[in-house]
Amino acid sequence: MNLKELAKLLELSPTTVSRALNGYPEVNANTRERVTAAARKYGYAPNQVAKRLATGRSHTIGHVIPISGHQMINPIFAEFMAGAGEVYSTRSYDSILSVVPETEEADAYRTLVANRKVDGVIVHGPHINDYRIDLLQELGLPFVVHGRDTRPESEYSWLDMNNRRAFLRATDFLLDLGHRRIALLNGIETHNFAARRHQGYQDALTRRGVPYDPALVFAADMVEPLGYDSTRKMLADDNPPTAIITSSIMVALGVLRATGELGLHSGRDISIITHDDDLSYLPNGGAVPLFTATRSSVRGAGRRCAEMLMDIIESADRSPQHELWEADLTVGRSTGPCPEGLKYG
Amino acid sequence: MNLKELAKLLELSPTTVSRALNGYPEVNANTRERVTAAARKYGYAPNQVAKRLATGRSHTIGHVIPISGHQMINPIFAEFMAGAGEVYSTRSYDSILSVVPETEEADAYRTLVANRKVDGVIVHGPHINDYRIDLLQELGLPFVVHGRDTRPESEYSWLDMNNRRAFLRATDFLLDLGHRRIALLNGIETHNFAARRHQGYQDALTRRGVPYDPALVFAADMVEPLGYDSTRKMLADDNPPTAIITSSIMVALGVLRATGELGLHSGRDISIITHDDDLSYLPNGGAVPLFTATRSSVRGAGRRCAEMLMDIIESADRSPQHELWEADLTVGRSTGPCPEGLKYG
DNA sequence: GGAGGCCTCCAAAGCGCTTTGGATGGTTGC
DNA sequence: GCAACCATCCAAAGCGCTTTGGAGGCCTCC
Numbered sequence: 001m002n003l004k005e006l007a008k009l010l011e012l013s014p015t016t017v018s019r020a021l022n023g024y025p026e027v028n029a030n031t032r033e034r035v036t037a038a039a040r041k042y043g044y045a046p047n048q049v050a051k052r053l054a055t056g057r058s059h060t061i062g063h064v065i066p067i068s069g070h071q072m073i074n075p076i077f078a079e080f081m082a083g084a085g086e087v088y089s090t091r092s093y094d095s096i097l098s099v100v101p102e103t104e105e106a107d108a109y110r111t112l113v114a115n116r117k118v119d120g121v122i123v124h125g126p127h128i129n130d131y132r133i134d135l136l137q138e139l140g141l142p143f144v145v146h147g148r149d150t151r152p153e154s155e156y157s158w159l160d161m162n163n164r165r166a167f168l169r170a171t172d173f174l175l176d177l178g179h180r181r182i183a184l185l186n187g188i189e190t191h192n193f194a195a196r197r198h199q200g201y202q203d204a205l206t207r208r209g210v211p212y213d214p215a216l217v218f219a220a221d222m223v224e225p226l227g228y229d230s231t232r233k234m235l236a237d238d239n240p241p242t243a244i245i246t247s248s249i250m251v252a253l254g255v256l257r258a259t260g261e262l263g264l265h266s267g268r269d270i271s272i273i274t275h276d277d278d279l280s281y282l283p284n285g286g287a288v289p290l291f292t293a294t295r296s297s298v299r300g301a302g303r304r305c306a307e308m309l310m311d312i313i314e315s316a317d318r319s320p321q322h323e324l325w326e327a328d329l330t331v332g333r334s335t336g337p338c339p340e341g342l343k344y345g
Numbered sequence: 346m347n348l349k350e351l352a353k354l355l356e357l358s359p360t361t362v363s364r365a366l367n368g369y370p371e372v373n374a375n376t377r378e379r380v381t382a383a384a385r386k387y388g389y390a391p392n393q394v395a396k397r398l399a400t401g402r403s404h405t406i407g408h409v410i411p412i413s414g415h416q417m418i419n420p421i422f423a424e425f426m427a428g429a430g431e432v433y434s435t436r437s438y439d440s441i442l443s444v445v446p447e448t449e450e451a452d453a454y455r456t457l458v459a460n461r462k463v464d465g466v467i468v469h470g471p472h473i474n475d476y477r478i479d480l481l482q483e484l485g486l487p488f489v490v491h492g493r494d495t496r497p498e499s500e501y502s503w504l505d506m507n508n509r510r511a512f513l514r515a516t517d518f519l520l521d522l523g524h525r526r527i528a529l530l531n532g533i534e535t536h537n538f539a540a541r542r543h544q545g546y547q548d549a550l551t552r553r554g555v556p557y558d559p560a561l562v563f564a565a566d567m568v569e570p571l572g573y574d575s576t577r578k579m580l581a582d583d584n585p586p587t588a589i590i591t592s593s594i595m596v597a598l599g600v601l602r603a604t605g606e607l608g609l610h611s612g613r614d615i616s617i618i619t620h621d622d623d624l625s626y627l628p629n630g631g632a633v634p635l636f637t638a639t640r641s642s643v644r645g646a647g648r649r650c651a652e653m654l655m656d657i658i659e660s661a662d663r664s665p666q667h668e669l670w671e672a673d674l675t676v677g678r679s680t681g682p683c684p685e686g687l688k689y690g
Numbered sequence: 691g692g693a694g695g696c697c698t699c700c701a702a703a704g705c706g707c708t709t710t711g712g713a714t715g716g717t718t719g720c
Numbered sequence: 721g722c723a724a725c726c727a728t729c730c731a732a733a734g735c736g737c738t739t740t741g742g743a744g745g746c747c748t749c750c
């Protein structure tokens with residue numbers, strides 16, 4: 001069943017049927033009624049491809065996922081998509097996913113534009129100074145960045161968590177408990193979020209006049225072994241940390257594995273705070289959560305980014321929008337006062 | 346730059362240009378040369394939407410991701426998509442992602458078909474008797490299942506790992522090491538893969554005449570706390586297991602956390618074998634991997650499923666294709682002989 | 691030398707929708 | 721009573737590609 005057939009059945013022109021269905025004003029209320037009823041009855045659904053060709057709008061959002069040299073795919077991404085996807089389907093948008101080698105990422109955006117495949121894109125994991133933002137502005141493709149880079153924030157649309165403040169608060173929390181040797185297991189610091197987290201950590205130390213020790217800071221892919229290896233390493237040194245801040249639960253689990261092997265109890269012998277993206281397969285809940293954590297829902301961010309982008313696409317005014325989310329600091333079982341003997345370690 | 350403009354520049358008809366670019370035989374070799382050169386020079390890329398409308402083919406693969414009641418999104422999915430996505434981009438297919446509530450999954454497939462949005466779909470995580478296979482056959486949409494359900498295997502296309510054999514081998518391996526109390530931490534057993542794993546485990550026990558103890562079998566979402574909680578529970582009972590088989594590294598990490606807290610060394614006091622989907626963010630490598638594991642690459646499965654589906658779509662003959670992959674059994678540090686005192690526990 | 695065949699190329703008709711630019715007929719205002 | 725004006729509807733021209741059904745020219749073969 002297509003438009004023409006439906007029109008014939010109704011003894012109307014395709015024009016009128018199209019307008020009736022798309023809510024244009026120049027059609028009689030009764031006619032519109034008849035048309036919508038018939039459409040429902042015969043199960044008419046407009047061919048999206050034809051619609052796209054005619055309107056030039058694709059009703060599709062693009063997500064370009066680079067596969068980096070180390071072949072690591074960001075586990076956070078699936079959760080983000082779960083959130084964004086919910087919103088897409090309620091507003092009947094599609095999303096297309098381009099998984100490409102990092103080196104071909106720019107090309108991927110260009111073809112997306114050249115082939116008019118998408119009305120807009122979401123940019124994931126921005127780097128310190130991210131060329132993709134320039135590229136997209138140049139291409140004139142609407143976009144929302146999940147995160148920020150370093151340019152003036154008013155120049156583009158983004159949604160970010162306050163990474164600096166979250167890690168400042170986490171560090172402060174540990175300082176309040178008497179810890180002075182606090183390690184940071186961070187993500188790769190060319191990613192802007194990681195750089196900001198580092199900043200927050202460092203700011204907190206500086207404010208209290210606690211010396212910054214580079215030997216306590218690690219930055220790498222946020223996988224479990226990062227937590228395990230760096231913890232084993234630090235705890236084998238003299239003057240080890242009494243507290244560890246990690247950038248993801250995965251890393252925190254690695255820390256726990258290392259401390260477990262050494263017979264240390266987290267929350268007593270050593271304190272751990274992790275950032276928690278609230279991933280569905282890494283729960284940190286219960287009456288008293290396993291980890292004390294700064295928490296911000298990535299799925300929620302996905303939902304909101306999708307909404308922002310669709311709003312931008314659909315509105316005439318394309319002025320940038322921003323949202324800065326604060327993370328919760330929730331107390332769990334993994335933190336406690338600094339052990340007396342180690343207090344000024 | 347569109348076809349017509351390019352044709353004008355070349356002083357050729359759109360017909361000929363189109364044919365030259367799409368490799369039809371009825372065009373002179375020199376002409377074809379000229380056309381492709383010009384296309385490259387002017388950066389001409391055919392409008393995919395127009396192409397789709399004209400051909401009726403969408404060059405797009407669909408992935409419908411149900412969000413289940415527990416709001417858990419399958420972490421394996423991202424990795425699968427990384428593999429599939431690689432292949433899509435090299436063969437210049439797109440993939441669209443529909444994230445929908447579980448209850449609306451059938452509708453999602455129907456609209457995909459009604460709107461001719463995809464040429465085929467990949468079905469993820471099939472259940473014991475999966476209605477989606479019936480639905481897709483009824484809708485006449487080409488599809489490949491990642492996994493199998495319980496119907497005759499010749500009736501549809503699938504790629505699966507030999508879950509039964511993998512878990513049979515894992516169980517055998519532990520039995521060979523003298524273990525007799527072997528626990529299984531499985532996924533939800535309405536998923537076919539989990540049911541088959543259970544089967545393999547049970548078959549191995551039966552063959553050796555080792556009694557099957559339901560108290561040693563858990564089935565739930567494969568998250569870290571499943572490993573932790575069930576291990577704590579089992580080890581608190583009298584007659585605890587001396588070995589544990591888990592369905593994912595995430596669960597195995599939970600086991601390790603529990604045993605770590607109890608001061609048990611894996612590979613000595615307790616043995617652990619896990620299935621390893623070879624997820625990029627859960628590495629289990631190194632000279633001697635942390636876990637002894639049955640391993641099969643989900644990313645590889647993604648690649649292959651995508652290829653199979655595209656082949657099916659592009660070939661005239663649509664007879665079902667199947668592939669059954671065997672998992673490797675790689676030995677790591679988490680297994681060892683059953684401690685003497687517990688040998689016939 | 692004319693029929694038949696092959697190699698190249700092209701005009702034009704779709705694919706299914708939107709949208710521009712009227713047409714039609716009934717109302718309104720003076 | 722006539723012009724101006726709505727409210728409704730429609731014909732037809734795209735959107736950018738593919739594909740059908742030739743057409744024209746040259747070669748071959750008897």
